Amino acid sequence: MGHRVLMLGAGYAGLTAARRLSTLLRHNDVEIVLVNDRTDFVERIRLHQLAAGQDLPRHELADLLAGTGVRLHCARVESIDAEERTVVADGEAIGYDTLVYALGSAGAPLPGAAEHGWSAASPAGALRLRGRLGRAGQGERVLVVGGGLTGLEIAAEIAEARPELSVALATSGGLGDWLAPAARRHLRRGFDRLGIEVREGVRIERFGPGGAVADGALVPADVSIAATGFAPNPIAAGSTLRLDDSGQVVVDAAMRSVSHPDVYAVGDAAWAMGPGGRPLRMSCSSGMPTGWIAAGEIAARLTDRRPPRLRARYFHQTISLGRRDAVVQFVTADDRPKRGCLTGRAAVRYKETLCRTAVWSFAHDLPAKPARNGALHSAA
Numbered sequence: 001m002g003h004r005v006l007m008l009g010a011g012y013a014g015l016t017a018a019r020r021l022s023t024l025l026r027h028n029d030v031e032i033v034l035v036n037d038r039t040d041f042v043e044r045i046r047l048h049q050l051a052a053g054q055d056l057p058r059h060e061l062a063d064l065l066a067g068t069g070v071r072l073h074c075a076r077v078e079s080i081d082a083e084e085r086t087v088v089a090d091g092e093a094i095g096y097d098t099l100v101y102a103l104g105s106a107g108a109p110l111p112g113a114a115e116h117g118w119s120a121a122s123p124a125g126a127l128r129l130r131g132r133l134g135r136a137g138q139g140e141r142v143l144v145v146g147g148g149l150t151g152l153e154i155a156a157e158i159a160e161a162r163p164e165l166s167v168a169l170a171t172s173g174g175l176g177d178w179l180a181p182a183a184r185r186h187l188r189r190g191f192d193r194l195g196i197e198v199r200e201g202v203r204i205e206r207f208g209p210g211g212a213v214a215d216g217a218l219v220p221a222d223v224s225i226a227a228t229g230f231a232p233n234p235i236a237a238g239s240t241l242r243l244d245d246s247g248q249v250v251v252d253a254a255m256r257s258v259s260h261p262d263v264y265a266v267g268d269a270a271w272a273m274g275p276g277g278r279p280l281r282m283s284c285s286s287g288m289p290t291g292w293i294a295a296g297e298i299a300a301r302l303t304d305r306r307p308p309r310l311r312a313r314y315f316h317q318t319i320s321l322g323r324r325d326a327v328v329q330f331v332t333a334d335d336r337p338k339r340g341c342l343t344g345r346a347a348v349r350y351k352e353t354l355c356r357t358a359v360w361s362f363a364h365d366l367p368a369k370p371a372r373n374g375a376l377h378s379a380a
């Protein structure tokens with residue numbers, strides 16, 4: 001039997017890696033098996049739209065990967081034995097020669113969130129939130145906790161779709177305080193226009209029955225939504241793979257596990273050092289390039305070629321403010337804001353193009369040779 005590459009997770013990073021690897025190794029004796037717990041690709045970066053009541057197009061994985069030779073296996077991964085090179089999924093043991101770990105992340109837990117909180121970080125969470133918002137009546141108070149990119153997008157999407165609700169956002173810092181002044185001003189104007197109350201310098205500790213608690217005081221809300229970051233998938237924590245403190249698999253510049261050289265990790269599930277000595281942040285902007293890098297490295301290893309040695313870098317941070325407005329903050333390779341930004345309709349089109357291009361790229365082979373300057377495509 002040929003070499004088996006087992007890939008876990010068909011999100012942005014896993015699908016990029018699977019498609020790319022199949023392009024690079026199409027005529028080689030390599031079996032690529034992609035395990036995912038559902039048969040469709042979830043556009044996770046649109047889950048705030050789903051939560052706010054919009055219907056998202058369905059993308060069947062079988063259609064996206066038709067003709068690539070990648071074998072899809074719909075099953076839930078339960079454990080990884082990195083010593084025996086075996087994965088258990090739906091009770092069945094599957095051996096591998098090379099493993100690509102791309103199981104993504106979920107919303108970071110906040111105390112009390114399971115009983116009293118809502119989330120748009122997973123498809124199931126977004127659907128539950130959609131159901132709750134569907135039952136919300138005039139003037140009900142929605143509190144989004146977390147002023148990062150995801151929190152901003154969730155608050156704006158709900159406020160635009162449901163102007164009769166009273167939407168607030170609580171952030172421990174200032175609104176968009178990491179953005180350059182022009183982007184920050186546009187964000188503030190957008191929030192004002194949407195009528196979102198901004199509570200800055202508020203560090204929420206937990207969720208309770210009547211809202212969220214900060215410094216022992218209740219911030220009242222009928223629907224409290226956690227957007228306080230992501231926690232990596234816990235499956236790796238049950239293995240002997242080396243992890244960082246948060247539970248991400250520690251990898252080198254080739255996305256290869258520092259403890260197990262036959263394992264690669266990509267996307268939100270991986271801890272990798274990025275440009276400027278800063279770890280890559282959990283995002284599609286990191287996930288797709290890391291999937292691409294891992295595929296190139298694996299293909300080079302299996303065909304005894306020199307690896308391409310590409311590096312992930314950033315170009316932008318894109319923040320949708322509902323369907324009619326957005327901000328695109330251009331950033332340096334190491335994700336620091338530049339002065340320039342796009343706003344309004346142009347920014348909406350920019351972001352929409354990125355979202356669509358990501359899905360398009362899963363269904364199409366891109367040239368087998370990387371660009372000379374080493375630049376990588378990246379999503380929103």
Ligand SMILES: Cc1cc2nc3c(=O)[nH]c(=O)nc-3n(C[C@H](O)[C@H](O)[C@H](O)COP(=O)(O)OP(=O)(O)OC[C@H]3O[C@@H](n4cnc5c(N)ncnc54)[C@H](O)[C@@H]3O)c2cc1C
Pocket residue numbers: 008009010011012013014035036037038042044045046047048075076077078102103104105120121122150153233235266267268269282283284285286287318319379380
């Ligand atoms: C509302 C929202 C808006 C966002 N907006 C942006 C944005 O504008 N730009 C940006 O860059 N990022 C954005 N993000 C973050 C981005 O979605 C994630 O960083 C990205 O999805 C990570 O990609 P991934 O492939 O690592 O993981 P995922 O996309 O989460 O994919 C993981 C895959 O593994 C599967 N899986 C999980 N557990 C198992 C299991 N046990 N067995 C089998 N399969 C399993 C899942 O079904 C999924 O297919 C946003 C996130 C949210 C929630």
